[in-house]
Amino acid sequence: MKRRSLLTVASAATVMTLGGVGYAAHRRSRNPYYDGPKSENFDGLRFHSPEQGADKDLSEVIRWQLTRKGERWPTHVPSPFPADKPPERVDALRVVLIGHASYLVQVAGRNILIDPVFGKRASPLRFAGPKRVNPPGIAYADLPPIDAVLITHNHYDHLEGPTVARLWQDHQPTIVAPLGNDVILRGYDDSMMVETRNWGETVDLGGDLAVHLTPANHWSARGVNDRRMALWCAFVLTSVEGVHYHVGDTGLGDGAIFRAVAERFGPPNLATLPIGAYEPRWFMKPQHMNPEDAVTALGLLGAAQALGHHWGTFRLTDEGVERPAEALDAALDAAGLPRDRFLALRPGQVWMPT
Template sequence: MKRRSLLTVASAATVMTLGGVGYAAHRRTSNPYYGGPQSDHFDGVRFFVPGHPTDRGLPEVLRWQAQRRREPWPKHVPSPFPPDRPPERVASLRVVLIGHASYLVQVAGRNILIDPVFATRASPLRFAGPKRVNPPGLAFADLPPIDAVLITHNHYDHLDGPSLARIWQAHQPLVVAPLGNDAILRGYDDTMHVETRDWGGTVDLGGGVSVHLTPANHWSARGLNDRRMALWCAYAITSPQGLHYHVGDTGLGDGALFRDLRARFGAPRLATLPIGAYEPRWFMQPQHVNPAEAVEIFALLGAVQALGHHWGTFQLTDEGIERPVEALAAALAEAGIPPERFLALRPGQVWEG
């Protein structure tokens, strides 16, 4: 394959990772994943965020690709933190970033993986698309017994089907996902049991730990014809250690989602928020916050502590690899927030509280 063709394939794989595919996504008139009743955010075929634009069409995608001014990333960016070797269980709260948006959360004796991606590429293709620039900050072989896996949405940088099948076979965890994602997951292992819920739904993980699915200003797509046919979410994790609010991807919108979250659950002890994959702003703003907006969400939530993810592992968008860290520091300084209260995590970095 010629170099130009390879670049085209790689670019297409990047766009598919973000779910940014064109008009073909709007032609299907039936939903292969979910057949439930209509609601205030489901029209019978597609999910949506009321009053919020959450995806782009083909003209915008082509404009972005034609005008790209992508800042180069190094091919290899080792984390300054060694791979984590977590304890088997913890009674308190311990969080480690595996990479990008993948976490191991250990709380109140429960071990929870969130959006675990161990793949070399965040892509539907094995030979093209965004490639890791650092290895996972926790090796698969060093995982403790996994009790639950939480999936926020089906984009390839959050739902790694082969890794999830491997986790299922090794640990038989409770898998929790928004509506429609069970069909996708069972495509990788038809024995996998998945508990799906709508926004507002709850799943009890035992030991006083529950997860509550809450809205996010985002969307979903796995291929060319399934745009917004599976739901997406954020998670409020309640436990004896307090509230942990986790967002995989979101736009800020008018801030109502975060005010509502605080009104329903109170101020989080911990918020894990995305800070990367935000340029160019005209394209990404509805679906991905930038660091300044993440700081605004932190303030709206009244969170005690925040950890930043969704940066530094896969180059999905145009900003340089260290730009989210720099922008986060500037936004915290502007807001008068001590930098230690909102940390941009790197793979293998552990936070305990």
């Protein structure tokens, strides 16, 4: 394949990873994932977020791809932290970034994976699309017994079907995902059992541990014709260790989704928030916070501690590989907050409350 063709395929895979090809979705008249009743966030065909603006159209996608002037990334960006070998169980709270938006959360004796992606690419294609520049911060073989897997939404950098199927076969975890994503996941293993819920609903994970689904300003797509046909979400974990709020992807919007979490659950002990994939702002702002937005969200939540993810592993957008961490420090300085209150995690980095 010629170089230009390879670049075109890679760019298309990147856009698909971000769900940016949804301009063609309006051709489909039936939802292949979910056929439930209409509700305040589902019109019978598509889901929508509290501040859902107009979908990007083809001309905007083409404009971004043809005018990209992003910083190049190195082929390899090794983490300064060695791959973690977590203990089998933790009585309190231990959080490790596997990479990008994938976490292992060990809390109250339970082991939870969030958006686990262990593959070499965040892409629907094996040969093109965003390729990881550092290995997972935990080797798959070093995972402890997994009790639950939480999926925030179906973009390829968050829902990697082969990995979830492997986890199901090896651990039989409780799998929790927003409405419609069970159909997608069972396409990788039809024996998989998935607990799907709407925003505002809860799954009891046992041992006084529960996970609650809350809104996010984002969308979903696995291909060119299924935009917003499966739901997306953020998660709130409640346990004897307090409140942990996790967002896979979201725009800041007017901040209402963050205020609502603080009002319902109280200020979180921990917030894990995305800080990358934000340039160019004219294209990314509705669905991806930048570090300044993330610091604003921290203030709205009143969280005691924040950890940043969604950066430094897969090049999805135009900012350089280190820019999110640098911009986060600058935003914290501007807000008069100590830098250790909001850490930009790197693969293999462990955080535990002091």
